[in-house]
Amino acid sequence: MTEPERLTSEQLRSLFLFEALDDDQLAWLAERGRVVEYSAGSTIHAEGAPASCFFVLLSGTIAMFGRVQGGEIELFRSDYRGSYTGAFDAYMGERRSQVYSGTSRALTDCRLFELPAAEFGRAIREWFPMATHMLEGRSIQGQAATDTIARHERLVALGTVTAGLTHELNNPVAALTSASARLRDMLAETREKIGLIVRSQLPPDQLEAIADLAGGALEQRRDAPKLSPLEASDLEDELADWLEDHDVAGAWEIAPTLVAAGVDREWLEHLAEVVPAPHLGVGLSYPVRALESDSLLDEITDAAERISGLLASAKQYSQMDRAPLQSVDVHDGLDATLTMFGHKLGEGIEIVRDYDRDLPKISAFPGELNQVWTNLIHNAADAMEGDGTLTVRTRTEDDDHLMVEIGDTGPGVPEDVRTRVFEPFFTTKEVGKGTGLGLDIAWRIVVGRHGGEIRLESEPGNTRFQVILPLQQT
Numbered sequence: 147m148t149e150p151e152r153l154t155s156e157q158l159r160s161l162f163l164f165e166a167l168d169d170d171q172l173a174w175l176a177e178r179g180r181v182v183e184y185s186a187g188s189t190i191h192a193e194g195a196p197a198s199c200f201f202v203l204l205s206g207t208i209a210m211f212g213r214v215q216g217g218e219i220e221l222f223r224s225d226y227r228g229s230y231t232g233a234f235d236a237y238m239g240e241r242r243s244q245v246y247s248g249t250s251r252a253l254t255d256c257r258l259f260e261l262p263a264a265e266f267g268r269a270i271r272e273w274f275p276m277a278t279h280m281l282e283g284r285s286i287q288g289q290a291a292t293d294t295i296a297r298h299e300r301l302v303a304l305g306t307v308t309a310g311l312t313h314e315l316n317n318p319v320a321a322l323t324s325a326s327a328r329l330r331d332m333l334a335e336t337r338e339k340i341g342l343i344v345r346s347q348l349p350p351d352q353l354e355a356i357a358d359l360a361g362g363a364l365e366q367r368r369d370a371p372k373l374s375p376l377e378a379s380d381l382e383d384e385l386a387d388w389l390e391d392h393d394v395a396g397a398w399e400i401a402p403t404l405v406a407a408g409v410d411r412e413w414l415e416h417l418a419e420v421v422p423a424p425h426l427g428v429g430l431s432y433p434v435r436a437l438e439s440d441s442l443l444d445e446i447t448d449a450a451e452r453i454s455g456l457l458a459s460a461k462q463y464s465q466m467d468r469a470p471l472q473s474v475d476v477h478d479g480l481d482a483t484l485t486m487f488g489h490k491l492g493e494g495i496e497i498v499r500d501y502d503r504d505l506p507k508i509s510a511f512p513g514e515l516n517q518v519w520t521n522l523i524h525n526a527a528d529a530m531e532g533d534g535t536l537t538v539r540t541r542t543e544d545d546d547h548l549m550v551e552i553g554d555t556g557p558g559v560p561e562d563v564r565t566r567v568f569e570p571f572f573t574t575k576e577v578g579k580g581t582g583l584g585l586d587i588a589w590r591i592v593v594g595r596h597g598g599e600i601r602l603e604s605e606p607g608n609t610r611f612q613v614i615l616p617l618q619q620t
Contacts, residue, residue, distance in 0.1 A: 150180035153259055161202055161228045161259070171273060179261040184252040190231065193249040197233035200266040206256030211249040219594040223253060236267030315453060322449035329442040332435060339431035346428050348421070355420035360433035363409050364440055370408030381405045388414055394427040400434050407437045471619065474512045476550055477501055480538055483519040487527075494532045500539040505548050509619040514595055518588045522552040522611050525585070529556030529609065543614050547598070553610040559602065567602060588613075 155172035158164045158179075164172060181204065184190055190201060193213055209223035210231060231250045244263065343353065373381070382401040388411055389397035404414075421429035484497060491497065526536050534555035543549040559567060568589040592600045592613055599614040 152176055152180055158259075163202060163228055163230060167273075171269070174269065175261065178265045179259050182258050182260045184256045184258070186252055186254050186256075188252050190250040190252060190256075190258070191246045193246055195246050197236065197244045197246045198263050199232050200234075200236060200261045200263055201230060201232040201250070202259040202261075203227060203229040203231075204257040204259055207253040208256055208258075209251055209253050211251065212247075213249075219590060220597075221248060221590070221594055225254075233263035233266065236263040236270070318449040318452035322446055322453070325442045325445040325449065329439060329446070332439045332442060336432070336435040336439065339428075339435055342428050343432060346425050348425060348429070352420055352422075352429070356417070356429050356432060359413065359417055359420075360436050363407055363413065363433050363437060366409065366413075367407035367437060367440060370406065373405070378402075378405055381410075384411060385409075385414065389430075392418065392423065392426055394430060400430070403434055403437050403441075406441065409437075471509065471511055473507045474510050474515075475507050476505070476510075476515070476540060476548065476615070477503070479512050479516045480519055480540075480550070483516055483523060484538070487520065487523060491523075491527050491536065492532050494534075495527060495530055496535045498535060498537040500537060502541045505540055505542065506617060508548065508615055508617050510596060510615065511591075514591045515615075518591050518613060519550075519552070521585060521588045522613075525611075526552060526554035526556065526609070530554050531556075546618075547614050547616050550613045550615070551610050552613075553608065555607050556609055558606040558609050559604040568600070 153176055155169060155176050158172050158175055159167070164175065167175070182201075184206075190208065191197070191199070193211070203224065204227060207223060207225040208229065208231065210221045212219055212221050231248075232246065233244065234247065236244065343356070348356075382398075382405050385404055386397045386401040389400060394400065417429060417433075418426060480501075481499075484491075523536070523538075530536070537551070537553040539551040539553070541549055541551075568585050589600055592598045592615070596619065597616055601612040601614070603610045603612065
């Protein structure tokens, strides 16, 4: 059997992790560790497997990946000599399940110093007992804090979506309820008017003429021209005068219904030809109630379609019943997010959609991209404090990528913090208004999950986050 390659004490001392150890400690490590090699693309250790070794990079490039729904996300990569991975928590022994917390792969041919986890853990505990206790406390408390914050972020996101959907549904539901109640009253009045027509004892040919004129008015209503307020007012005055001249009661209440349906004086003249003057008001009552009922049905239909559209947006936003990785149009996710969070933007923020609709669909995880759009739009809204312009722009970046840009007219990001905005827990917001995880999450989804890029360009009145996404996932 070939003897494994080992490092000398001096070679170990050249690694920053071990540079402060004494000669005996370095000799101990040199005796128990060995040099291992991994070819490009091979797995150094897999998430969830027993954590048997601790690794220190000697040459090459490695990357760490974490499991998420539907695949993996790249957490970071390094070619820095001395970078380490593997059994980080070996010093905790049996107090923590010793499994690898992530998957590490060699992106290029790599050489690493490998040390058995049990030996590494024993060395840490014996050589640095005080540091071990502090690391244990930090590890346990830090994990608990991270889990708590992550749950909080999810609850806040859920609450925001729920509030947005409830707010947006309120108007169409109110319209639907109101129109339904008015339609019920209108149908009762219609039955009453039909009774009046029957009791008027008009001959069958006149009853048939009234029914034909009502049917024609309903058909005409579908194609009624859109009138300006001034045009509508003039026509209402004209028809009301005609009705009063023919002794029709309630002329000024009937005229707006007729004008909205596109009924003109010619139609009224035709009705007057077939219905005797004493019965003109009775004959007109049925067509008017039919037109009003038809208008209410349109209101109910519009409200129901609005509710259906909002639910579709909610489904698009949450990606219910969807495969994790799919071919998507980024505009669908952007529009769904803007719909869900329209209440947060308020009336003082103008939304400008500058879309390139010719962009191709991309291979992506749409639910996660919606989280990116949510975080960026929230940041923009907070920066503008309820007054400004939110611009959502899409365009081609190059043959293999597209760009989504979300811009605001807020005060901008100070130059001294621009390089830190994607750091976890870094925030410029007041205490209680942000956790500093929004842009970190966006960065991880765009860069780690999709292999894209996210950039920030900012000056007072013009801050833009640019998300570069590949058209296909490798």
